[in-house]
Amino acid sequence: xxxxxxxxxxxxxAYTIQQEPVSSLDLMERAAAALVAxxxxxxxAQVPFVFFCGPGNNGGDGLAAARLLFQAGYExxxxxxxxxxxxxxxxxxxxxxxxxSEISTHxxxxxxxxxxxxxxxxxxxxxxxxGLSRPLQGVYAQVAEEINQAGxxxxxxxxxxxxxxxxxxxEDAVVVQATYTVTFERPKLAFLLPKxxxxxxxxxxxxxxxxxxxLQQVATPYQLLTNxxxxxxxxxxxxxxxxxxxxxxxxxxxxxxxxxxxxxxAKAALRAGIGLLTVQIPQVGYSIxxxxxxxxxxxxxxxxxxxxxxxxxxxxxxxxxxxxGLGQAEDTRLALENLFRQHLPPLVLDADALNLLAAxxxxxRTLPQDTILTPHLKEFERLAGxxxxxxxxxxxxQSFCQEHRCYVVLKGAHSCVGTPTGDFYFNTTGNPGxxxxxxxxxxxxxxxxxxxxGHSALETCLLGVYLHGLAGxxxxxEMGQASLIASDLTxxxxxxxxxxxxx
Ligand SMILES: NC(=O)C1=CN([C@@H]2O[C@H](COP(=O)(O)OP(=O)(O)OC[C@H]3O[C@@H](n4cnc5c(N)ncnc54)[C@H](O)[C@@H]3O)[C@@H](O)[C@H]2O)[C@H](O)CC1
Ligand SMILES: [K+]
Numbered sequence: 119x120x121x122x123x124x125x126x127x128x129x130x131x132a133y134t135i136q137q138e139p140v141s142s143l144d145l146m147e148r149a150a151a152a153l154v155a156x157x158x159x160x161x162x163a164q165v166p167f168v169f170f171c172g173p174g175n176n177g178g179d180g181l182a183a184a185r186l187l188f189q190a191g192y193e194x195x196x197x198x199x200x201x202x203x204x205x206x207x208x209x210x211x212x213x214x215x216x217x218x219s220e221i222s223t224h225x226x227x228x229x230x231x232x233x234x235x236x237x238x239x240x241x242x243x244x245x246x247x248x249g250l251s252r253p254l255q256g257v258y259a260q261v262a263e264e265i266n267q268a269g270x271x272x273x274x275x276x277x278x279x280x281x282x283x284x285x286x287x288x289e290d291a292v293v294v295q296a297t298y299t300v301t302f303e304r305p306k307l308a309f310l311l312p313k314x315x316x317x318x319x320x321x322x323x324x325x326x327x328x329x330x331x332x333l334q335q336v337a338t339p340y341q342l343l344t345n346x347x348x349x350x351x352x353x354x355x356x357x358x359x360x361x362x363x364x365x366x367x368x369x370x371x372x373x374x375x376x377x378x379x380x381x382x383x384a385k386a387a388l389r390a391g392i393g394l395l396t397v398q399i400p401q402v403g404y405s406i407x408x409x410x411x412x413x414x415x416x417x418x419x420x421x422x423x424x425x426x427x428x429x430x431x432x433x434x435x436x437x438x439x440x441x442x443g444l445g446q447a448e449d450t451r452l453a454l455e456n457l458f459r460q461h462l463p464p465l466v467l468d469a470d471a472l473n474l475l476a477a478x479x480x481x482x483r484t485l486p487q488d489t490i491l492t493p494h495l496k497e498f499e500r501l502a503g504x505x506x507x508x509x510x511x512x513x514x515x516q517s518f519c520q521e522h523r524c525y526v527v528l529k530g531a532h533s534c535v536g537t538p539t540g541d542f543y544f545n546t547t548g549n550p551g552x553x554x555x556x557x558x559x560x561x562x563x564x565x566x567x568x569x570x571x572g573h574s575a576l577e578t579c580l581l582g583v584y585l586h587g588l589a590g591x592x593x594x595x596e597m598g599q600a601s602l603i604a605s606d607l608t609x610x611x612x613x614x615x616x617x618x619x620x621x
Contacts, residue, residue, distance in 0.1 A: 119347075120333060121340035121544070122304050123284045124248040130303070133332040145326065146175060146209050149302050150182030152324040153275060156300050157183075157240075158190060166193040166236045170226075170261055172245035172279065173200055174207045179275050180244025181213035188221050196223045197233065199245055199261050228257045232264040241265055241272045243294045245279035248306070253291040254280040262294045274299040278317045283308045286507035293317045302326050307340055310532040310544045311508035312495070339516075341543045345621050348584040351577045352619060355391075364393030365436040365570030368417075369563065371469075372399040372443045373424040373450075377406045379443030379469070379559040382604050384411045386563030387439070389611040390585070392570055396435070400424050425450045428457050439566030441468035442559040451478060458484045464569050465489040466578075468562040469497075476500035485522050488538075488575045490565055492527040492558065516540050525575045527565070527583055529558060535579040543580055547587025551594045556604025561586045564611070588614040 122130060135142050157167075169184045171177035181196065188194045196217065200206075206214075217223060224233070235241070243265060245258055254262050262280055265272060272294060277283055280293035283306035287293060296319040299309070308314035309321050356363065367387055372380030377399070384397050384407070398417040399407055407416050417429045426449045432438070440457075444450060451474045458481065465486055467475065472493050475482045482501070493501060498511075502518045505511035511528075515536040519526055526536040531550070535543040565582040573581060589610040593602050 119304065119342045119344045120336060120338045121307050121310070121342055122336065122338065123307070126336055126338065127248055127303075130328045130332045130336070134327070134329040137329050137331065138327075143209050143212055146178050146213070147182055149179050149276075149326045150186055152302070152326050153179065153183045153300050154186040154190070156322060156324055157187065157273065161240060163191045163193075166239045167195070167242055168233070168235060168239050169194065169196045169242045170245055170265065171196060171198055171210075172258065173204045173210060174246065174249050175209055176244050176247030176249065176275055176277075176279075178207055178210035178213045179247070180242060181210065181217055183242065183244070183275070184221060185213070185217055188218055194221050195233075196221055197261075198223065198225045199257055200225060200227060201256050201258070202227060226257060226261060228260075230257065230260070232261070232268075235268055235270055239270060241268065241270050242275060243272055243279050243296065244275040245294070247276035247279075248283055250277070250280065250282060253288055254293070259292040262292045266295045271297045272319075273297065274318070276301050277306060277308075278319075281308055281314060281317050284509075286509050287314055287317075295319070298322065300324055303328050305342065308508075310342075310534070311512075312530055313508050315531060339541045341541065343543055343546050343580060343584055345618070348581060349618050349621055351573070351581045352615075353571070353573075361393040364391055365567070365572065366394040366396065366434060367392050367566045367570035368396045368398060368430060368435040368438045369442070369566060370398045370425055370428070370438065370440045370444070372397070372403040372407070373445035373447075374400070374402050374422075376443030376445065377403045379556060381407065381410045382556045382559040382608070383439065383442040383563035383566070384414050385605070386560040386608045386611065387567040388413050388563075389608050390564040390567035390582075391615075392567035395567075396430065398425070398429055421449070426453050428453065428460075432460050432462050435463050435570065436572070437464045437466065437566050437570035438462065439466040439468070439562050441466075441471035442562055444470035444474075446470050446473055446477075450474065451481070455481055455484075458486065462486050464575065466492065466562055466565045466569060468492045468558060472497045472501060482522065485524060487523045489522075489524045490527065490569065490575055490579060491524055492529060492561060492565065494529045494558065498526070498528055512542065515542070525579050527561070527579050529561070533583045533587070535576075535583065537576060545583040545587055547584050548590050549587075549594050549599055551599030551602035552587070552590040552607070554603055557590075557607060560604050560607045563608075585611065585614045585618065588617060592617065
């Protein structure tokens with residue numbers, strides 16, 4: 119699903135108005151109705167609502183929603199926030215005229231006294247949306263600050279006011295801290311990035327019937343993963359298959375004190391459908407692996423404690439995953455250097471394999487084409503340099519993938535897959551319970567197994583991050599986020615496959 123910029127959203131608006139055709143006022147009514155449907159599903163008519171409406175179409179949405187909510191029997195109060203002399207949009211003015219006189223309506227200008235909130239009131243933030251062109255100042259900044267200090271639930275209309283959707287929001291800017299953001303049609307890019315996303319709270323995209331033709335032809339490098347798309351990437355298992363049909367994968371990792379990481383990756387690879395799995399481990403890991411993962415074959419390194427030399431034949435494997443628990447010993451780096459000189463099957467690199475790459479730029483330059491790298495933010499910074507903000511990081515991701523002709527799964531709340539073509543794919547599954555040690559090792563196992571089963575590098579990344587997050591969501595549903603541990607992700611991987619197939 120394409121993510122649109124604010125300019126593209128305006129174009130989509132205009133296209134819909136012209137081609138459907140529908141008046142801009144009726145389109146606003148659709149947006150307001152979608153918002154009100156969302157509110158009514160969540161809150162009963164006993165809950166009072168306080169609307170803060172700005173001068174543009176975001177404020178117009180607020181006014182239309184206030185009217186619809188009032189007509190549905192809710193208690194509604196409206197505050198019009200305006201800088202003296204600020205122009206109002208036409209649809210704002212029309213909706214102000216349509217506001218029933220029974221709704222208590224006040225204007226807040228500079229130096230206002232902020233209203234007392236009734237206990238349990240919900241604030242609806244309709245100050246500014248995608249039309250924001252500069253940071254909030256004056257009365258708008260004051261209202262936003264008061265809302266943030268009121269300690270109430272805040273539902274932002276389309277965008278939390280003060281947040282830039284397609285560019286970094288300045289560090290010192292005032293932004294409404296939303297509990298929920300009900301956004302129209304598509305989430306905005308800023309919602310998916312770690313810093314700006316923090317203002318958005320839990321976001322929900324509600325359709326307002328923007329013209330499908332426009333959405334189909336508009337060009338963007340930013341995609342959001344949808345269930346339907348990821349499902350289409352699944353391959354059915356064949357009746358006459360044997361274990362050779364589903365690939366032979368190799369995982370290299372584990373070192374003294376870090377065998378668990380390799381075990382987690384190995385179990386996940388097996389649950390992700392691999393036909394055969396071999397692990398290469400230092401001698402210290404032999405009995406651990408043979409006991410913990412009896413389904414896997416083991417190759418032992420000449421070294422007791424860590425990886426020093428590849429012991430197998432590269433052509434035996436359809437994919438090699440390297441990194442979980444690997445360690446960063448100098449002879450491990452040399453072993454990687456030697457390995458990269460050989461003709462290799464597709465690679466998945468994680469954890470210490472990435473740290474070794476980051477420390478040795480020559481090694482990075484020998485990276486085989488279409489390798490999948492799975493850094494978290496810190497590891498990515500070591501590889502590509504520090505980012506000044508979320509948007510700069512996306513630029514770094516794009517140039518890194520293009521320069522090294524690789525795929526990068528940048529792990530986080532909405533893990534982002536960067537590609538050599540310059541496209542980005544944001545994941546939609548997963549939860550904060552997955553921020554726990556070993557979660558990344560499980561992902562490495564899943565990706566290695568999918569790649570070995572013949573998925574392209576891109577399909578592997580998309581299917582892998584989605585299933586990994588879905589397993590986390592299913593696990594969290596039953597045991598809660600705080601108690602979730604990495605091996606639960608593997609336990610729930612089968613249910614994630616089932617849920618995706620059944621969707
Ligand atoms: N297709 C859709 O998604 C639809 C969206 N709708 C809603 O419309 C807003 C965008 O409305 P717009 O009038 O373009 O912008 P805003 O209301 O965000 O801002 C109004 C206006 O204010 C000026 N301005 C910008 N920044 C500031 C500032 N910091 N201080 C003061 N004034 C500022 C500027 O001139 C803006 O144009 C979208 O978010 C939706 O809520 C439609 O209702 C339905 C279709
Ligand atoms: K808003």
